[in-house]
Amino acid sequence: MTSAHSEIPQNKQGHAGNTPVEELSGAVNDSFDTTLESLKELVSIPGIAWASFDPKELDRSADAVAALVKAAGMDDVRILRCDKADGTPGGPAVVARRPAEDGKPTILLYAHHDVQPPGDRSLWNSEPFVAEEREGRLYGRGAADDKAGIMAHLAAYRAVTQVLGDGFGLGVTFFFEGEEEAGSPTFRTFLEEHQELLRADVIVVADSSNWKVGVPALTTSLRGLVDGTFEVRVLDHAVHSGMFGGPVLDAPTLLARLIATLHDDDGNVAVAGLVARDDVAVDLAEEDYRADASVLDGVKLAGSGTIASRLWTKPALSIIGMDVPSVDVASNTLIPAARAKFSMRLAPGQDPGSAMDALKAHVESHAPFGAKVTFTPGERGNAFSTDTSSAAAKVALWALGESWGVKPVEMGIGGSIPFIADLMEVYPDVQILVTGVEDPDSRAHSANESLHIGDFRHAVLAEALMLARLNAEGLKG
Structure with missing residues (x-):
């Protein structure tokens, strides 16, 4: 069948070592329309793992993914879940396993089938849960994050088993989580309960991004994360702003003054004791960053050092929510208390506990006008760094370059994937690779999320190339 989408050029040499590049390319091309249609069907399912959404849709999503895994040739397919700390059920994970032949390594392929809520429908140019192709991209919630990751794993597995047949002896485990967008609340428990089922030599986490359209990347570092809230209180209760205003400042004003201490005049994080480095090997042009982040003309960028270091190897501190009365319901009163939620990204090498302590000390020591400040820590997650000299990383970089036809970028990501720290703790000897199908314009978590179809292919x-080469060569140094 000829695809309606542009095909991957066939490799003239046909093989790279023991890897049948041309045959695998042909297999991917031949089934790509089917792969894309399956992705569209997954996008149509609003599986959201938040308590305020219908859990039946999340179950329907897991069922659909399990059916696709079985169709890809896996016999041992299970839908598993663990309970949260409060006793409520966690999201359904789809797990399937093909045992390795003697002497062959096992590779675990991770992605997640749950998605973010659609948000404000008026901001979407098409229905969030109806996949729509426009100008070489596929639009819809989950089209990129991360149902495309699931389909990339399944399509690659189908291609390599089709081409290699009985010659494929690699152990393969699929692990498609069902609660990642809700913070993976049962992930660690799930790992511990199913430790042997999920044990592998290599783990591929397909939940990141490429450098840009047409240029692949292996994500070699991720920032860690701590979050929580701090509250400023100045009064026991609200009072009339005319009768009492002047001698005491309201809580929102003092909260604003406290927030202003978190950065210096250049926009660098001003919390003492945090790890920050400016040693990134590649850089991102300012004009590219401004375009990708939709920075308005005239807005000065914050911080010092290269753009890439500010994104990957230095802390970033954001206020992502505030509890103050909204303008529409405001009254002439002095507000007694105001609260802010913070999210702080941490450089690789930063201990999350030390970072949380440093931020707590800063907030408490900068209490404006003697206001009572209450700091409440939230979630925390470790940063991640890849050993690019590992056998698995070398194979992955080769495969990315072979497929795209250009040298891949070893890039950091400003975001965090906290569960990777759990994987490293439970499986300390595993080699973890973070790959992805997104690009800077995918707009994951935002309206008009999309996937570049050519880069998806x-x-x-x-x-598929990586699986075939690991099958042929194993994890040689």
Whole structure:
């Protein structure tokens, strides 16, 4: 069948070592329309793991993914879940396992089938849960994050088993989580309960991004994360702003003054004791960053050092929510208390506990006008750094370059994937690779989320090449 989408050019050499590049490319091309249609069907399911959304849709999403895994040739397919700390059920994970032949390594392929809520429908140019192709991109919630990751894994597996047949002896485990967008509340418990089922030599986490359209990347570092809230209180209760205003400042004003101490005049994080480095090997042009982040003309960028270091190897501190009366319901009163939620990204090498302590000390020591400040810590997660000299990383970089036809970028990501720290703690000897299907314009978590269809095809082939080469060569140094 000829695809309606541009195909991957066939490799003239046909093989790279023991890897049948041309045959795998042809297999990916031949089934790509089917792969894309399956992705569209997954996008149509609003599986959201938040308590305020219908859990039946999340179950329907897991069922659909399990059916696709079985169709890809896996016999041992299970839908598993663990309870949260409060006793309520966690999200349904789809797990399937093909045992390795003697002497072959096992690779675990991770992605997640749950998605973010659609948000404000008026901001979407098409229905969030109806996949729509426009100008070479596929639009819809989950089209990129992370149902495309699931389909990349499945399509690559189908291609390599089709081409290699009985010659494929690699152990393969699929682990498609069902609560990642809700913070993976049962992830650690799940790992511990199913430790042997999920044990692998290599883990591929397909939940990141490429450098840009047409240029692949292996994500070699992720920032850690701490979050929580701090509250400023100045009064026991609200009072009339005319009768009492002047001698005492309201809580929102003092909260604003406290927030202003978190950064210096250049926009660097002003919390003492945090790890920050400016040693990134590649950089991102300011004009590219401004375009990708939709920075308005005239807005000065914050911080010092290269753009890439500010994104990858230095802390970033944001206020992501505030509890103050909204303008529409405001009254002439002095507000007694106001609260802010913070999210702080941490450089690789930063201990999350030390970072949380440093931020707590800063907030408490900068209490404006003697206001009572209450600091409440929230979630925390470790940063991640890849050993690019590992056998698995070398194979992955080769496969990305072979598929795209250009040298891949070893890039950091400003975001965090906290569960990777759990994987490293439970499986300390595993080699973890973070790949992805997104690009800077994918707008994951935002309105008009989309996937570049051409790069999606390349991602499928890259993973098929990686599986084939690991099958042939194992994890040689």
